[in-house]
Amino acid sequence: MSTSHKPKDRGDTMTTVAEQLIRRFKERGIRFVFGVPSGSWLYYMEAMRKEGVEFVLVSNEASAGFMADVSSRLTGVPGVCYGTVGPGATNLSTGVVNAYLDRSPVIALTSEPPEKLIGRTVQMAIDHQALFRPITKATTRLTADRIDQILAQALRIATAEAPGPVHIGLPEDLGSRKIPDALPAYAPSWPRPSLIAPAEATLLDTMEKVFLRFKRPVLAVGLSAVRAGVGPLVARIAEKHGLPVVLTPMAKGMLPEDHPWYAGVLFHALSDRVAETHQQADLVVAVGYDPVEFNFEDWMPEVPLLHLDTVEADIDRSVYREVYDIVGDIPTSLERLAASAPIDSSWDKAALKVRRDAMFQAMEPPAGSFGPRAALAILRELLPQDGIMACDVGAHTHLIGQMWRTPAPGLQLMTNGCSSMGFGVPAAIAAKLCRPDSKVVCVTGDGSFLMTAGEIAVARRRKLAMVFVVLADESLELIRLKQDRKHFPRYSTELYHEPCPTAKFVFGVPVFRADDAASYRAALVEAFRTDGPVIVEAHIDSTEYDDLIGRKHK
Secondary structure (H helix, E strand, O other), rough: OOEEEEEEEEEEEEHHHHHHHHHHHOOOOEEEEEEEEOHHHHHHHHHHHHHHOOOOOOOOOOHHHHHHHHHHHOOOOEEEEEEEEEEEHHHHHHHHHHHHHHOOOOOEEEEEHHHHHOOOOOOOOOOOOHHHHOOEEEEEOOOOOHHHHHHHHHHHHHHHOOOOOOEEEEOOOOOOOOEEOOOOOOOOOOOOOOOOOOOOOOHHHHHHHHHHHHHHHHHEEEEHHHHHOOOHHHHHHHHOOOOOHHHHOOOOOOOOOOOOOOEEEEEOHHHHHHHHHHHHHHHHHEEOOOOOOOOOHHOOOOOOEEEOOOOOOOOOOOOOOOEEEEOOOOHHHHHHHOOOOOOOOOHHHHHHHHHHHHHHHOOOOOOOOOHHHHHHHHHHHHHOOOOOEEOOOHHHEEEEEEEEEEEOOOOOOOOOOOOOOHHHHHHHHHHHHHOOOOOOOEEHHHHHHHHHHHHHHHHOOOOOOOEEEEEOOOOHHHHHHHHOOOOOOOHHHHHOOOOOOOOOEOOOOOEEEEEOOOHHHHHHHHHHHHHOOOOEEEEEEHHHHHHHHOOOOO
16 A cells, blocks of 8 residues: 555544554554553554553553564464553563564554744653664654654555564644544555565575585574474475484474474573584574574584575675675575475484483473473463463573474464564463463563562463463572672672562462472463463572583584
8 A cells, every 4th residue: 555545534524643543543443542541542552442452551660561462473463552641662672672573463552742842941741752763663653644654654564574663752732633424445464475586596596406415404584484384394395305403592382393394492501512513504594583592603603504584694794705606585485495306315304303302301300309401391281272371581591492382383482583582471371362262371581570570460360261371480590590600799680688478469469389390290281270370499509500501602
């Protein structure tokens, strides 16, 4: 739809800017707006009440950004979040930058001073356009005469590759302004069909010739491949050509862990075991690999790179001199490799199985212990295979990235581009709102839990049947581990100076304490039976992390 398109008026009928904007959201399948209201937002809230678009009240605007991010991942429809002028916007910016670096299409709305006060000294006011410019794909300001054009352009920018957030400022005196009621504008269907052109024929020819030259290619699958939905194609290519597959953490689910050519997740727990495979490669075939998760240089052997993506590879070309950018529609490029004659692969499938089995064996919980391995293993056993697990950021993330078996994309939610602590609780709540029939669990450390614990009130208010597992080790364990490895004394990583007693309720949500595997299993069973949110506080032995994470991967 052209940005110059002007919708037809409905005659003499009048509406408000707020009503028309919210109506357009509804037409585009947007079900939720996440945020903390302000006085100037009341007109938009009233419009949402009338139109049936739910305003989800959160405790902190950063969580609104996280929730909008996750809702876009799970529904294919851009998520929407809101923060008021000044502190609301600065809080919101954390969630917005998370969507920016995790490549999620989000529309971030903030109240702004009226046009006549822009640039003046005004209570609470800062320059939101300047604030959001570095952390969004675009930032603009809504006007009464261009609602449809501005929103249509924002949605196009947000969903174009690589997707990300767009900020729209709402002048405080705009929502109540009367305008002619316009007929519905063109509403795109979601998810949108790919608008990405295939790579040029000469590039596809080059790709195939390069691919056939080598005997030990490795497939490295990343975040862009998830959006392209190419998991089955990756499996076909691996099976036909006999190639091991490594995944980035946010690409988990693209190939099942029990697939015979699965080699592991890059740079999470036991990354040295994964490196035993990819360091043998003579070619890296990067499929939708986004270096926002991990730079090529940090793990890749100095071998040629075939980069199949929608953008060129971000790599040091003074070191990696043989880089082939196959820029275009990822499925089209992969179909060409799938149709190629089988290469003369020299990979040893049996040896790969030995390495993979040894890696998973190392993640088995020791008998009689109750550490993070036991906590995750029991949870994985009890959560249905199609259940959704959202994790936070910390030492537990590194173990989850390698250990948690993920049958399909979207069943494990994490942030790895931005890696913002506090993501887990709001992410899980958004998942439950978007997938109300799914079992949803959050796994978080006690440090990251403290950052967004206030959102537990959202789960209680909305009576969401879900489980929050807090792996309690009373420390910022990942930082403690890094201090130890640098032989620094432990300093300022303890969360409490003495053991903290377990509360029976947090914001009215019951808390079940577990100190061993048996009580933890019983707590989870009861929690999954409960018709409402439950917190399971698992007091674990965190020393297990020492031998599992932060290992050499090159």
